[in-house]
Amino acid sequence: MEDYTDDRRPVGRRVTPARTAFRRLAESTELGSVTRGQLAVLAQTLPCTGLINGTESHLLTVLVNTAPTEAFSRSGRPIVFKSNRQLAFEVGRSAGRVSRILSRLFDLGLVTMQDSGNYKRYPVRNPHGEIAEGFGVDLRILVARYGELNENVNRARAEKRAKDAAAARYRGALRNVRYALSSLEGCTSVQAIGNRINRVANIVGIPAKATEDKLRRATAVIESCVDRLMLLTSAESNPGEKATHPYASNDKQHESTLPNQLGSNGLPTGTLAATAQRRAGKGHARSVLDQHQQKIRTSAINFDRPVLVGIRDVLRAAPSLTDFGCAPRNWSDLVQVAPFLCRLVGITELVHCSAINQMGRQQAAVAVAITVEKQTGSK
Secondary structure (H helix, E strand, O other), rough: OOOOOOOOOOOOOOOOHHHHHHHHHHHHOOOOOOOOOHHHHHHHHHHOOOOOHHHHHHHHHHHHHHHOOHHHOOOOOOOOOOOOOHHHHHOOOOOHHHHHHHHHHHHHOOOOEEEOOOOOOOEOOOOOOOOOEEEEEHHHHHHHHHHHHHHHHHHHHHHHHHHHHHHHHHHHHHHHHHHHHHHHOOOOOHHHHHHHHHHHHHHHOOHHHHHHHHHHHHHHHHHHHHHHHHOOOOOOOOOOOOOOOOOOOOOOOOOOOOOOOOOOOOOEEOOHHHHHHHHHOHHHHHHHHHHHHHHHHHHOOOOOOOOOOOOOHHHHHHHHHHHHHHOOHHHHHHHHHHHHHHHHOOOHHHHHHHHHHOHHHHHHHHHHHHHHHHHHHOO
């Protein structure tokens, strides 16, 4: 007769060094230090660490809640005797799926399995009716590793809060710098800064998926770009920007400081002829602005007119400059940020150039700072 070989798959639970170590740790655990409620909360929050998924957390929570409260006392034995079919009914999965989940929880060291000879789960009681031995899902390993797992959960939550804060700061900085860039279009330096901002945004991608370190570095780069924008000495204004009428309803004259002031064409600015000439086209307005700028460049008689106040007096009179990040340390800084403050409060470049020609750079910068303080103070 021929000899037949048995090629059937070996029957039994897979034994690994890690499973053996977890089983020994569970057997040496002293109960009574952790309650069932604490373990249930831990089982529900473990998915935030990435150790298990939602289905595995659900099954682990069911196992913890199945064991009675007194089973976690010093004389208790937290072993669950439910079958895979009953557990599958409670978690809404198949029995095979529950079996695979239990094997994974065993590999992760969240439960241990105490198997009988026929793999049935049942308790062995002493003559007094107390459970002396049991075969089923042992939860003592969860008690032994409670401190370690709880620390992992707290660390994951802290990292999530820090990442959310970094993402929120990054989004705010990106929104602010893009708004500033949109109001300063046309300048070569502004275009270079805009290109750099776009490269940073492309590198970061979706903020929710970026790391905390990448978000913080990107925010630092964007904030440095904002500082550069604040220190720009000159930038071309938007030609399509609507100028404020000198007789505004709120009694704020941004375009001219005096009513019926003579314009560059010799006509009062409030007359119909001057209004028609202003509306003749953008080219005429640009040419008038260029003439004023050329006049300022050629006539330096009022550039360095002495100022009777100190820079500290200006800061005390206009404390709102620090709110915009424009606190000057000397007269040079105040003169450099004056164009930005003009765009901030709606003063046109033409009016600013005329003020420089009449009062000098330093006195014009002081006037702009006082105007900013009046507007922000009134709001």
